[in-house]
Amino acid sequence: MFGFVNANPKSLSEEERAVYQAFYCGLCRELKKRGGQKCEILLNYDSVFLALLLSGLYEPPENSFSFKCAVHPLKTREAYENEFISYAADIDIILSYESLKDRVHEGGALAYKKLLSSLEKIYGSSAGKYEDKAKAAALCVEKTTEAEEKKVSDIDVLSSFTGEMLGGCFVRKKDEFSEKLFSCGFYLGKYIYLLDAYYDYLSDRKKHRFNPLLLMGFSNMAEMTEFTEPLLTTYISECVNAFEMLPVLTYSGIIRNILYSGVWSRFNIAKKRYLSKEQKK
Amino acid sequence: MDPYKVLGVSRSDSDDDIKRSYRNLSRRYHPDANMNNPNKDAIEEKFKQINIAYDQIMNERKGGAGQSAGRGPGSSYGPGSSYGYRQAGFSDDSAFGGFSDAFRRNNERQQQSSGISPEMQAAVNYIRNGRSSEAMHALLEVPDYERNGTWYYLASVASQGMGNMANAQSFISRAIQLEPNNPTFREFSERLNNIGAGGWYETGRAAYGNPYGSSSSSWCTDLICMNLMCFCCRC
Incomplete structure (x- = not known):
């Protein structure tokens, strides 16, 4: 995953911030349980979001406890523990493993190779728990790579692979919420794929890597942004539509903060950088 | 049956009230919670009704708020179940901005001139049943030279x-290009764009503020540094 599904702390209340932090630390601890320190670096915002959404929907019994974190030995932190945080940790490992593998496959740095091989065992145990999710994640990378090799430029097609994978991950169990959860994840996945393409536009161009936006022949960054931003908006608003169909009350403030605001933070950074560069020219 | 009555809420209640009531009822009537109940079947029926009523209300409200008639993706998830939760839209013609009426108008005009191809008629039927990918398949059977505004x-x-x-x-841009005066095409285009710029989502986005990553406080500084290191050596 990419870590794009961020929260915007500025528009969170203090209480909401504390909850988000407790989910964040809770997920970090789950990752550590599975593979120690090296797993912690896999922690990303997308998984925190998944944990929040499923916990908000199913309202499982939640354990809250204080602990001292090795990274901050002096401060006492609060962390949550529930079955969905644990699920999100396994999904995090599965998806991180696949994206790392993909990066190594593309000829990534040696550090990646080392990390990847050190993760084999941990991946195996998470993938064993959720075989269908692991298969879907592998299939997504496979389909995306194949389409990219064929130079498919249709963003709807390309993004739907990530969409289907994430949609599948959002469905923890089959029940009356599955369709809506799938839809929510599907559009979020599409959003993430397109945002990733937008974010990496310049570096992909420099390194002659595949990027569907490069194939569209925009004459400048402003034009590229004008195309991307409305499309991102349609994807994410469909995701919000699906979310609003779910009877989520707990944590809904934080979830809306993420879906309306937080998801744009990386976009905004890139947009600012792109457009100011252009003005200087 | 009035869905509001099923959930025991009123039309003036907020979305959250409806969600709350739905949660309470569905918990009480959930089949998992009533495994050993002698009235198991009746309870399951009630559970179904609650779910239908809830979906109906939420869909209605979505349409009323000028939101998109968003449906789930057409992908199928799991055997036999067509995913893509059906919403205000294809299943109910009136909710789809008079889709069928507009189409009928179009249809008549079409039939006068060239007649509508069976593939396009099949596509209309699929769309009405919320089966978008089948509709697309049918449409792609139409040869290029027969693709008119309605096709697009x-x-x-x-x-x-x-x-x-x-x-x-x-596709809709092309349809409008071919038939600039068709009100149905324009309406649909506006609907598509309403999802995006200027729509309810943009309003929400503005209300929550536009964050820049650099100014957001970090949830765990050291982890972010580590992540950053990984990010930088990405090549």
Whole structure:
């Protein structure tokens, strides 16, 4: 995953911030349980979001406890523990493993190779728990790579692979919420794929890597942004539509903060950088 | 049956009230919680009704708030179940901005001139049943030279149903190019764009503020540094 599904702390209340932090630390601890320190670096915002959404929907019994974190030995932190945080940790490992593998496959740095091989065992145990999710994640990378090799430029097609994978991950169990959860994840996945393409536009161009936006022949960054931003908006608003169909009350403030605001933070950074560069020219 | 009565709420109640009531009722009537209940079947029926009523209300409200007639993606998830929760839209013609009426108008005009091809008729039927990808398949059977404004319009509707927003956008532009005066095409284009710029989402986005990553406080500084290191050596 990419870590794009961020929260915007500025528009969170203090209480909401504390909850988000407790989910964040809770997920970090789950990752550590599975593979120690090296797993912690896999922690990303997308998984925190998944944990929040499923916990908000199913309202499982939640354990809250204080602990001292090795990274901050002096401060006492609060962390949550529930079955969905644990699920999100396994999904995090599965998806991180696949994206790392993909990066190594593309000829990534040696550090990646080392990390990847050190993760084999941990991946195996998470993938064993959720075989269908692991298969879907592998299939997504496979389909995306194949389409990219064929130079498919249709963003709807390309993004739907990530969409289907994430949609599948959002469905923890089959029940009356599955369709809506799938839809929510599907559009979020599409959003993430397109945002990733937008974010990496310049570096992909420099390194002659595949990027569907490069194939569209925009004459400048402003034009590229004008195309991307409305499309991102349609994807994410469909995701919000699906979310609003779910009877989520707990944590809904934080979830809306993420879906309306937080998801744009990386976009905004890139947009600012792109457009100011252009003005200087 | 009045869905509001089923959930025991009123039309003036907020979305959250409805969600709350739904949660309480569905917990009480959930089949898992009533395994050993002698009235198991009746309870299961009630559970179904609650779910139908809830979906109906939420869909209605969505349409009323000027939100998109968003449907789930057309992908199928799990055997036999067509995913893509059906919402205000294809299943109910009136909710779809008079889709059928508008189409009928179109249809008549078509039949006068060239007659509508069976593939396009099949596509309309699929769309009405919320089966967007089948509709698209049917449409693609139509040879290039027979693709008129209506074809592009239908292709746009089917694309949106599948979650293919970029394609939906370009199909509807082409439809309007071919028939600039067709009100149905324009309306659909506006609907597509309302999801985006200027719509309810943009309003929400503005209300929550536009964050820049650099100014957001970090949840765990050291982890972010580590992540950053990984990010930097990405090559």
